[in-house]
Amino acid sequence: MAAGSHALLEKPTPGRERMLLGAPMFHSMGFYFTLKGVALGQTTVVMTDAVAQRGVKGVMEAAERWAVTEMTASPPVVVGLTKERCSLGALERVICGGAPLPRVAAERFRRRFPNVDLCMGYGSTEAGGISLMIGREECARIGSAGRVSENVEVKIVDHITGKPLSVGQKGELLVRGPAVMTGYVGDNEANATAFDSDGWLKTGDLCYIDQDGFLFVVDRLKELIKYKGYQVPPAELELVLQSLPEVVDAAVMPFPHEEAGQIPIALVVRQPGSKVSEAQVIDHVAARVAPYKKIRKVLFVDSIPKSPAGKILRRQLMNYVQFGPVSRL
The missing domain is CATH 2.30.38.10 (Luciferase; Domain 3)
Structure with missing residues (x-):
């Protein structure tokens, strides 16, 4: 691990490299970058509970105060970075993982911070780091999780x-x-x-x-929606929904259906003041996916339940539909 991390340093600058550890140490990403800092002798800035509780503002203030060159961030933090005013002149790269980052959010980040590499990564507690984007050319491959890491x-x-x-x-x-x-x-x-x-x-x-x-x-795999023998990935439909300008956030879930087995339904958070309709959302998705992947019902909600890492808490989604109009489909 140490050799691989050292090889990735294009121009080692002792004393200048500072990593803001935004991921918890029990998370595979937080654990890896903690070890990386020790192995390479880099300065690692660890956030206190008080800073973490302030959310994105606390993260940005810490990054600015300590002039960090690198930081780990969950998708919600990356989205928040594009919305807050800050001066992060020393920042060179952000490593993002833990959950999918919508394409629109990645593109917005690149416009807001044109000189900062947004490096998507993928891994798990059981497998450690599996893939990571390295360098500006790889970071331009929006939608991917990079290439497979060394020793994997x-x-x-x-x-x-x-x-x-x-x-x-x-x-x-x-x-x-x-x-x-x-x-x-x-x-x-x-x-x-x-x-x-x-x-x-x-x-x-x-x-x-x-x-x-x-x-x-x-x-x-266990979250695939089984529609008439077809397998429909919720995350794919969520990315399509999030490409609609009037949509802030979205989640797709299966709902039992007598004939189809399961149908995809969407929970959508609209932009403040938006009057986008259910029909418009359904048509937007239908124009971009295969017929069997189409959204069959849309519910407008105030928020999507997520973990601190930005993963949708899918077990909680059913709470939105148990007593709503979908329960009568």
């Missing part, structure tokens, strides 16, 4: 048959490497499910790798 082997397989898939084909991502866990303590049943017969860790993520070696994370 990956393959894409059909999640039903286990058959290896080729470039551009979507399937489950399997990982192997020295940072991958040896197993869950005292849980043989979970371990039997987590690994295949050759020792590859099953991530449970639907992914594909393009012809240039960039990894794209489509969605969690």
Whole structure:
């Protein structure tokens, strides 16, 4: 890990490199960058609870005060950085992970901070760091999670048959490497499910790798919506919804349907003052996806429940529809 991190330093400047650790240390990203700072002798700025509780404003003030050159950030923080007034002249790169970052948010960040690299990464507690964008050229590949990291082997397989898939084909991502866990303590049943017969860790993520070696994370396999035998990734529809200017945030969830099995419905947060209608939202999505992926119902809500890392709390989404008009579909 130390050798790989050292190799990525284009122009080492002892004393100048300062990392603001915005990810918790129990998170794989926070753990990695804590070790990286120790291994390379870099200054690591750790936020106190008081600063963290102030949200994006606290993060930005810490970054400005300590003139950090690098920082980790969850998607909500990246979005917040584009909306707050600040002076971050020393900042060179932001490493973002933990949840998908909408394309519109990434593009807005690049316009707001043209000289700062927004480096998307992907990993898990069980596998450690799996991929990361390196350098400005890779950071321009919006939508991807970068290329596979050093000392990591990956393959894409059909999640039903286990058959290896080729470039551009979507399937489950399997990982192997020295940072991958040896197993869950005292849980043989979970371990039997987590690994295949050759020792590859099953991530449970639907992914594909393009012809240039960039990894794209489509969605969690267990969150796919089963519509008439088709599999519909909620995250894909959420990105389409977020491309609508009148939409602040969105989440897509399955809803039981007698004929189709499940149908995709959307929870949408509108821009203040927006009068965009359900029909307009449905038409916007329908024009950009295959017919079986179309949104069948839209509910306008005040907010989408999310974790501090920016992941949608999907189990809580049903609370919005249990007693609403969707319950009568």
